Amino acid sequence: MRIETIAIQAGRDIDQQTGAVMPAIHLSTTFVRGNEGEFVYSRSDSPNRRALEQCLTQLEGGAAGVAFGSGMAAMASVFQALRHGDHVVLPDDTYFGVRELVTGLLADWGLQHTMVDMTDLAAVKAAMQPNTKLVWVETPSNPMLKVTDIAAVADIAHNGGAKLGVDGTWATPLLQHSLALGADIAAHSTTKYLGGHSDLTGGVVVVNEEDGFYERIRNVQQIGGAVPSGFDCWLLLRGIRTLPYRMRGHCANAMKVAQFLEDHPAVHTVHYPGLESHPGHEVARRQMDDFGGMLSVQVVGGGEKADAVASRTKIFARATSLGGVESLIEHRAPVEGPTTRTPMDLLRVSVGLEHPDDLIEDLAQALAGNR
Numbered sequence: 001m002r003i004e005t006i007a008i009q010a011g012r013d014i015d016q017q018t019g020a021v022m023p024a025i026h027l028s029t030t031f032v033r034g035n036e037g038e039f040v041y042s043r044s045d046s047p048n049r050r051a052l053e054q055c056l057t058q059l060e061g062g063a064a065g066v067a068f069g070s071g072m073a074a075m076a077s078v079f080q081a082l083r084h085g086d087h088v089v090l091p092d093d094t095y096f097g098v099r100e101l102v103t104g105l106l107a108d109w110g111l112q113h114t115m116v117d118m119t120d121l122a123a124v125k126a127a128m129q130p131n132t133k134l135v136w137v138e139t140p141s142n143p144m145l146k147v148t149d150i151a152a153v154a155d156i157a158h159n160g161g162a163k164l165g166v167d168g169t170w171a172t173p174l175l176q177h178s179l180a181l182g183a184d185i186a187a188h189s190t191t192k193y194l195g196g197h198s199d200l201t202g203g204v205v206v207v208n209e210e211d212g213f214y215e216r217i218r219n220v221q222q223i224g225g226a227v228p229s230g231f232d233c234w235l236l237l238r239g240i241r242t243l244p245y246r247m248r249g250h251c252a253n254a255m256k257v258a259q260f261l262e263d264h265p266a267v268h269t270v271h272y273p274g275l276e277s278h279p280g281h282e283v284a285r286r287q288m289d290d291f292g293g294m295l296s297v298q299v300v301g302g303g304e305k306a307d308a309v310a311s312r313t314k315i316f317a318r319a320t321s322l323g324g325v326e327s328l329i330e331h332r333a334p335v336e337g338p339t340t341r342t343p344m345d346l347l348r349v350s351v352g353l354e355h356p357d358d359l360i361e362d363l364a365q366a367l368a369g370n371r
């Protein structure tokens with residue numbers, strides 16, 4: 001089956017009792033013994049979550065999927081599945097929540113780490129240690145849109161006896177097939193494009209093998225308990241049904257917006273992997289089916305000028321997060337706090353599904369104020 005068909009059919013059964021074509025929402029926390037699905041208690045497993053996990057597993061082409069109540073809970077489960085004294089290699093520009101988790105919380109529990117520029121394969125190789133159990137990649141990265149060669153890093157990880165995990169949130173399972181490229185674990189914040197409407201938080205880990213490491217991730221879900229509600233699973237599955245068509249719009253609009261910004265005198269750098277000027281363009285062309293709906297832009301004149309642009313947009317809402325149908329703009333560095341590595345003059349843009357000409361006109365008037 002092609003991915004458009006999977007997005008609509010996976011995890012969807014006709015209800016025999018009612019004939020309902022679309023699934024019911026099960027909010028019950030407990031289930032009588034001896035039921036067909038062997039459900040017991042909703043923290044361990046529930047009908048809507050199982051359907052969602054089936055769909056996400058099929059979208060990624062994996063062996064099993066584990067759903068969580070947020071993207072961070074999903075990413076954290078992978079690191080929590082490691083042991084005291086294990087070492088991980090992660091990107092120096094990884095999502096700031098993952099960086100806080102690994103360098104703060106889990107460092108206190110004895111997890112070791114090295115941060116590298118993942119686009120520098122020699123640096124990745126040099127960072128590998130005998131106790132390295134996981135290499136973590138985020139591509140395209142948040143918010144610098146660096147593109148990492150998944151297949152090349154998978155080789156390095158596997159040669160070192162480590163697993164490769166990929167945070168593919170910005171690409172979605174539609175545009176980038178991390179497991180097929182050699183990753184062992186594909187993780188997503190489903191809060192973003194998979195949900196697609198900025199009305200739920202969620203996350204998922206899909207593995208290529210139901211091995212002992214997978215069992216530990218499943219254990220973190222069931223015992224740790226950061227599980228999504230039945231309603232959130234239902235809502236997310238509903239969002240996924242239109243993912244392939246939404247992504248076409250996001251990609252087409254983002255390319256137009258990126259091209260407009262690249263030529264604008266008030267802008268000095270546009271980070272969008274679809275542009276030939278982007279350092280990761282060639283790798284992105286090889287490993288992605290399209291370039292996504294996210295871009296970052298650095299404006300001339302520094303942080304105050306960037307902030308002023310974000311304050312003047314009328315269609316782009318000034319807000320954090322991404323991947324919804326509505327366009328968002330964010331002055332990123334202040335949000336990430338004092339440890340940020342993000343340039344002060346950078347605006348992160350989530351290009352929505354409004355008409356691209358309206359989006360370009362909005363950015364044009366917001367940038368014009370900077371002259």
Ligand SMILES: *Cc1c(COP(=O)(O)O)cnc(C)c1O
Pocket residue numbers: 070071072073075095097138142167169170189190191192201202203
């Ligand atoms: C948003 C995001 C996360 C965290 O997901 P939440 O759902 O906010 O917990 C992790 N990685 C990337 C790349 C993200 O964009």
